[in-house]
Amino acid sequence: MSEEAVTIKDWLDAVVSSSKDLASTALGIDDFEVISIREDPAKDVESAFIALVGEQASVQIGVASSTEGCQQLARTLLAMEPDEEDLAEDEVTDAVGEVANIIAGQVKTEMAEKSISVNLGIPIFLHGHVKVTEEMELMIADVRMGSIPVSLLVLENHSGATPN
Amino acid sequence: MKILVVDDSKTMRMIVRRTLRQAGYGSHAVEESANGKEALDSIKASHPDLVLCDWNMPEMNGLELLQALKAEEICVNFGFVTSEGTDEMRSTASENGALFLITKPFTADVFQEKLGPVLS
Numbered sequence: 001m002s003e004e005a006v007t008i009k010d011w012l013d014a015v016v017s018s019s020k021d022l023a024s025t026a027l028g029i030d031d032f033e034v035i036s037i038r039e040d041p042a043k044d045v046e047s048a049f050i051a052l053v054g055e056q057a058s059v060q061i062g063v064a065s066s067t068e069g070c071q072q073l074a075r076t077l078l079a080m081e082p083d084e085e086d087l088a089e090d091e092v093t094d095a096v097g098e099v100a101n102i103i104a105g106q107v108k109t110e111m112a113e114k115s116i117s118v119n120l121g122i123p124i125f126l127h128g129h130v131k132v133t134e135e136m137e138l139m140i141a142d143v144r145m146g147s148i149p150v151s152l153l154v155l156e157n158h159s160g161a162t163p164n
Numbered sequence: 165m166k167i168l169v170v171d172d173s174k175t176m177r178m179i180v181r182r183t184l185r186q187a188g189y190g191s192h193a194v195e196e197s198a199n200g201k202e203a204l205d206s207i208k209a210s211h212p213d214l215v216l217c218d219w220n221m222p223e224m225n226g227l228e229l230l231q232a233l234k235a236e237e238i239c240v241n242f243g244f245v246t247s248e249g250t251d252e253m254r255s256t257a258s259e260n261g262a263l264f265l266i267t268k269p270f271t272a273d274v275f276q277e278k279l280g281p282v283l284s
């Protein structure tokens with residue numbers, strides 16, 4: 001496949017596929033459903049983003065949910081018992097960042113098979129909503145991992161510059 | 165035996181510890197470092213039998229750590245546990261002396277398969 005053939009939808013499909021794999025392995029959740037695909041920015045959420053940047057592509061992959069959803073995601077990743085206390089904010093941030101990191105790693109591997117070479121950045125955690133500029137394109141898959149609602153985001157930078 | 169887990173994510177260090185227990189290696193002593201630089205100091209000080217190291221970390225990444233160990237002629241069993249697993253990275257890891265590269269997410273079975281020959 002040529003690099004021109006890889007669209008933002010291809011990136012999102014790779015993210016969804018990796019997320020489904022992560023849900024069944026790291027989270028022990030086989031009940032994974034894609035609710036909707038949209039292009040409008042998410043409302044205020046907690047998001048972990050990781051950049052995948054190379055000569056042929058510059059995208060950021062995001063994993064977003066509500067504060068409660070992020071807590072659930074982190075607790076599930078850590079296999080915590082229901083009676084254990086909620087995680088502190090920095091622990092949730094670290095865990096959701098690691099979820100984004102694992103997904104991004106699988107996406108990188110999948111894209112390498114399509115001759116798209118990218119390097120991964122370090123996860124960053126954001127509170128709020130995504131602002132899309134004219135040089136960017138956004139696509140979001142709203143999914144459900146068990147009872148946890150999660151939005152998977154791909155933000156593609158068409159300027160060729162490294163996203164920040 | 166002593167195992168050093170190197171990852172900038174505390175969450176992932178906890179998951180690696182849990183998976184070690186699930187894989188039957190719970191009796192081994194486990195130490196942690198948050199990046200390659202910390203790990204290099206720890207390896208020099210405590211001489212672990214096995215290093216399980218993330219690739220992508222701030223300060224000093226996993227590959228830089230492996231190359232630093234080689235440059236200083238420090239012999240230690242070294243394997244990557246990382247989210248990235250392209251053919252190129254596997255080749256690079258192997259060329260630099262890594263015994264294996266485990267990609268996240270992983271299972272206890274994979275740990276048994278890769279760590280077994282080192283820890284048995």
